[in-house]
Amino acid sequence: MQFFLQQCLIGITNGALVALVALGYTMVYGIIRLINFAHGDLIMLGACLALSLVSAFGMGGGGMATTWLGVALLVVLCGLFCGGLNVVVDRIVYRPLRNAPKLAPLVSAIGVSFIFMNVGLFWLGPSDRSFPELLPATNLLAGEGLQFTAKDLLVLVVVVPLMLALSLLVKSTRLGKAMRAVSQDPAAAALVGIDVDRVIAFTFFVGGFLGGAASVIYGLYINTIGFQMGFQNGLYAFTAAVLGGIGSIPGAVVGGLVIGLVRSLSSAYVGERWTGAIVFAILIVILVFRPEGLLGRGTREKV
Amino acid sequence: MTGQHHTTRDATGAVPLRDRVLAFVRERWDLVALVVLAVAPLVVPALGGALGGQVTTLFIYCILALGLNVMVGYTGLVHLGIAAFFGIGAYLFAILTVPMYPFQMRFVTAAAVSVLATAGIGLALGAPTLRLRGDYLAIVTLGFGEVVKVTLRNLEQITGGMKGLNPVPPPGAGLTVGGINLGLAFAIDPRWFYYLALVTLAGVVVAMRRLEHSRLGRAWVAVREDELAASAMGISATRVKLSAFAMSSAVAGLAGCLYAASLSTTADPNAYDFNRSIMVLCAVILGGLGSIPGTLLGVALLVGFDTVLAPWADSAIQQWNINPSGSSLLSFSGWRLAIFGLALVLVMRYRPEGLVPSRRLAAELHEAHP
Numbered sequence: 001m002q003f004f005l006q007q008c009l010i011g012i013t014n015g016a017l018v019a020l021v022a023l024g025y026t027m028v029y030g031i032i033r034l035i036n037f038a039h040g041d042l043i044m045l046g047a048c049l050a051l052s053l054v055s056a057f058g059m060g061g062g063g064m065a066t067t068w069l070g071v072a073l074l075v076v077l078c079g080l081f082c083g084g085l086n087v088v089v090d091r092i093v094y095r096p097l098r099n100a101p102k103l104a105p106l107v108s109a110i111g112v113s114f115i116f117m118n119v120g121l122f123w124l125g126p127s128d129r130s131f132p133e134l135l136p137a138t139n140l141l142a143g144e145g146l147q148f149t150a151k152d153l154l155v156l157v158v159v160v161p162l163m164l165a166l167s168l169l170v171k172s173t174r175l176g177k178a179m180r181a182v183s184q185d186p187a188a189a190a191l192v193g194i195d196v197d198r199v200i201a202f203t204f205f206v207g208g209f210l211g212g213a214a215s216v217i218y219g220l221y222i223n224t225i226g227f228q229m230g231f232q233n234g235l236y237a238f239t240a241a242v243l244g245g246i247g248s249i250p251g252a253v254v255g256g257l258v259i260g261l262v263r264s265l266s267s268a269y270v271g272e273r274w275t276g277a278i279v280f281a282i283l284i285v286i287l288v289f290r291p292e293g294l295l296g297r298g299t300r301e302k303v
Numbered sequence: 304m305t306g307q308h309h310t311t312r313d314a315t316g317a318v319p320l321r322d323r324v325l326a327f328v329r330e331r332w333d334l335v336a337l338v339v340l341a342v343a344p345l346v347v348p349a350l351g352g353a354l355g356g357q358v359t360t361l362f363i364y365c366i367l368a369l370g371l372n373v374m375v376g377y378t379g380l381v382h383l384g385i386a387a388f389f390g391i392g393a394y395l396f397a398i399l400t401v402p403m404y405p406f407q408m409r410f411v412t413a414a415a416v417s418v419l420a421t422a423g424i425g426l427a428l429g430a431p432t433l434r435l436r437g438d439y440l441a442i443v444t445l446g447f448g449e450v451v452k453v454t455l456r457n458l459e460q461i462t463g464g465m466k467g468l469n470p471v472p473p474p475g476a477g478l479t480v481g482g483i484n485l486g487l488a489f490a491i492d493p494r495w496f497y498y499l500a501l502v503t504l505a506g507v508v509v510a511m512r513r514l515e516h517s518r519l520g521r522a523w524v525a526v527r528e529d530e531l532a533a534s535a536m537g538i539s540a541t542r543v544k545l546s547a548f549a550m551s552s553a554v555a556g557l558a559g560c561l562y563a564a565s566l567s568t569t570a571d572p573n574a575y576d577f578n579r580s581i582m583v584l585c586a587v588i589l590g591g592l593g594s595i596p597g598t599l600l601g602v603a604l605l606v607g608f609d610t611v612l613a614p615w616a617d618s619a620i621q622q623w624n625i626n627p628s629g630s631s632l633l634s635f636s637g638w639r640l641a642i643f644g645l646a647l648v649l650v651m652r653y654r655p656e657g658l659v660p661s662r663r664l665a666a667e668l669h670e671a672h673p
Contacts, residue, residue: 035438093648101668102437103381104651107588110581111651114644121640122632231577235449242442277453280446287439288431 006146007268008261013152015260016159017221020214021237022244022252022259023166024207030247031183031203033102034094037109039211040234041116046082046215047131047225048123050074054132054219067134071220075158079212086208087201095197113230120227128226131219151221158217162210163253169206170249179203183247232276236263239283245296254294332596333508340501344494355493356565357610362500363561365602366507368586369595370554373511375584376593376661377520378547379527380433381441384448385583388552390455390575392421392559397468397569398461410474414560418553425552426545433544448580455572462572469568474499496565503561507554511595514550523547524593528667585643589650591657593664600659605643613639 021043028036053074089112097105135150170176181189182199190196218233219225240259244251259279266278286293318326328335344350350358371385395417399406408416432443455462462468473495475485489495514520522543525533530540563569586605591597616635650657656665 033438035442093652096652100651100655103379104655106381106438106441107584108648108651110584111644111647114640114647116644118638118641118644121637235445238442239446242439273457274453277450277457280449283446284432284443284450287435287443291435291439 002145003268007264009146009148009152011261011264012257013155013221013260014264015240015257016155017214017217017256018233018237018240018259019253019256020159020162020210020217021233022240022256023163023249024211024214025234025238026241026244026246026249026252027179027203027207029241031179031200032094032098032105034105034109035238036207037106037234038089038112038116039207040230040232040237041113041120042082042086042208042230043211043215043218043233044120044225044227044230045085045116045123046078046212047219047229048120049081050078050216050219051124051129051131051225053077054134071134071154071216074216075213077212078216079209082212082215083205083208086204086211090201090204095200117227117230120230124225124227126227128224131223131225133223134220155217155221158213162213166206166210167249175199175202236279239279242283243286243293245293248293248296251293251295258294337501337505341498344497350497351492351494353493355497359493359496359500359565360562361602361606362497362504363558363565364583364586364606365504365599366500366561367555367558368583368590368598368602369507369511370551370558371583372587372593372595372598373514373523373554374547374551375587376591376598376664377515377523377527378544379437380544380547381437382444382551382580383441383577383584384444384446384451384580385551385555386575386577386579387444387448387451388421388425388555389559389562389579390451390569390572391424391552392417392556393563393569393575394455394462394468394559395420395556396560396563397471400472400564401468401470402472403468410472410476410564414557417560418556421556421559422549422553425548429545429548433541433548445577445580448575448577452572452576455575463569465571467569467571468563471563471567471569473567474564490567500561500565503557507557508595508599515595519543519546524663582643585647587657589646589657591659591661591664594657594659594661597657597659597661601657604658608642609639 021039024039024042025036028034028039057070093108093112094105097108135154137149137151139147139149140153141148170179178189178194178199179202181192181194182196182203186196189199218229236259237256240255241252242255243258244253244255262279262282263275266275270278344355347354349355367385367389370388371382374380374382374385396413398404399408399413399416400410401407406413428443428447432440435443456464458464473486473489475489478485489499522533522538523546525536525538526540526543533543534540582605583602586601587598588601589604590599590601613636620633620635654660655668
């Protein structure tokens with residue numbers, strides 16, 4: 001029982017991280033129906049920047065307060081970096097293809113993902129790099145039982161406020177309203193005076209910002225980064241987005257948590273090496289039986 | 304492709320020989336290429352060595368790409384897991400032939416069985432998923448590819464894990480035809496496999512051409528251009544897409560059989576991963592979706608990049624001593640991914656129909672979408 005609860009706890013922390021990445025997929029898909037293949041590799045680049053910053057400024061010497069402050073700064077910097085990069089890519093690569101057949105942006109996204117991977121290869125080198133352990137692994141819970149370390153706390157401390165801020169942004173601001181309008185019907189949104197391209201760029205920025213934040217947490221939590229990390233993590237996150245219902249923001253969070261739990265439980269009970277197959281098998285089954293996901297609404301194909 | 308060339312006439316009104324030859328090459332590029340490739344091993348001694356093996360692999364990738372072209376090019380369904388079917392073909396073929404299993408079938412029987420079985424697996428995956436929207440289908444094929452790779456790697460008792468299955472016997476092992484021990488000949492001289500792959504490729508090209516203009520091939524294109532309109536004309540979109548899925552899988556399976564036989568091993572499961580799928584997709588897109596010469600050219604370019612251009616450029620960089628520090632930034636092959644990625648982005652932006660376009664698809668891609 002204890003073991004099971006521990007695995008669930010690991011799963012929830014992992015899942016929160018997956019959810020943060022999944023939000024980037026779901027928001028971009030929601031607004032321009034593009035599976036942004038490069039999102040995972042964008043996060044890899046964010047992790048590269050985080051590692052470079054940490055190595056350059058040698059964090060870890062100071063006390064607890066400075067460390068947390070440094071982490072907060074890292075989250076903001078990497079978030080801005082990934083968000084900005086996402087906007088630039090949208091402007092250069094995807095925007096000219098807005099009216100092209102669907103295949104074009106999808107294939108371009110695969111191309112962008114290759115380019116990002118190559119940049120990461122130059123940045124990190126071909127082998128995996130270890131990310132410094134800035135946060136102590138001491139248990140914050142009393143007693144012998146469950147392990148809940150500062151690292152786990154970090155994930156929740158970063159993820160939960162970001163998600164709250166995001167839902168506030170989408171639900172209660174003018175820009176959020178514009179985002180929802182564009183996602184429903186870009187042509188109609190343009191007719192009522194919404195600058196569609198700007199709203200799309202903003203969506204790319206927000207998705208990228210969340211991805212940048214996720215990259216810092218990934219580095220601090222998993223402690224190993226490599227230029228190929230983007231592909232698999234991106235796929236897990238995409239699975240989470242589809243599972244929750246792609247285009248739905250609460251769906252991405254729920255999907256992320258479910259994927260996190262599935263991963264930790266299958267690693268514990270079936271074997272680590274089967275985890276990938278199990279996650280993707282779930283993806284296929286969900287797509288076949290409930291393509292709209294857990295919380296998504298079915299979309300009808302328009303003629 | 305035909306009927307577009309202009310020949311110049313000289314003063315007497317006769318077409319100069321050079322132009323006539325050029326016109327012939329342009330019109331019957333396939334025949335010319337086939338003759339050149341068929342004669343090459345007799346003239347170029349290097350094809351009897353390692354180079355022969357490399358060209359054989361090139362032919363096999365051409366077959367694989369032609370299989371993918373059925374789905375992506377003709378039918379317009381994005382498939383991101385073709386390597387999985389390549390792998391399934393290779394592993395089934397190996398299981399049916401290697402000494403550690405009781406089947407030990409003949410080459411042709413084993414190939415036929417594994418091609419049919421691969422098509423069946425394609426049908427089994429396609430039947431429930433084909434009603435999905437295009438990009439979801441892409442993800443299903445991608446996920447399937449990952450599941451297959453992980454399964455091949457982990458089911459060590461059946462697939463040999465990372466070692467793969469070997470030794471896969473050469474075609475005609477133990478058969479003697481006209482005083483030649485076929486199995487031995489295949490094992491010693493790579494030119495036997497060269498011809499086997501070339502003949503198979505030629506067969507696939509002919510079959511694809513016939514298919515393209517058949518009732519089924521036209522139905523594929525109709526579904527790609529407008530599924531709704533095609534259904535309104537009485538075409539069952541689901542059945543047409545399923546047949547494309549099965550055909551793609553079967554051809555990929557055939558390529559897998561040849562691959563396993565020519566290497567005499569299935570190699571490790573990583574040979575059938577997402578990267579392989581994407582490279583084949585790149586080749587088809589770069590060369591020209593739905594275009595047979597385009598697909599072949601795309602594969603030749605991509606394989607040529609890896610086996611000819613990149614090593615040549617790397618050694619040139621070394622020779623000219625541009626890169627004394629050995630930095631990976633200054634090695635040509637270090638930029639491989641970025642070059643492929645950039646090629647994809649640029650092709651999609653400026654020439655989505657590829658280098659040797661199918662005229663029909665080019666028109667479709669340049670149509671203004673509302």
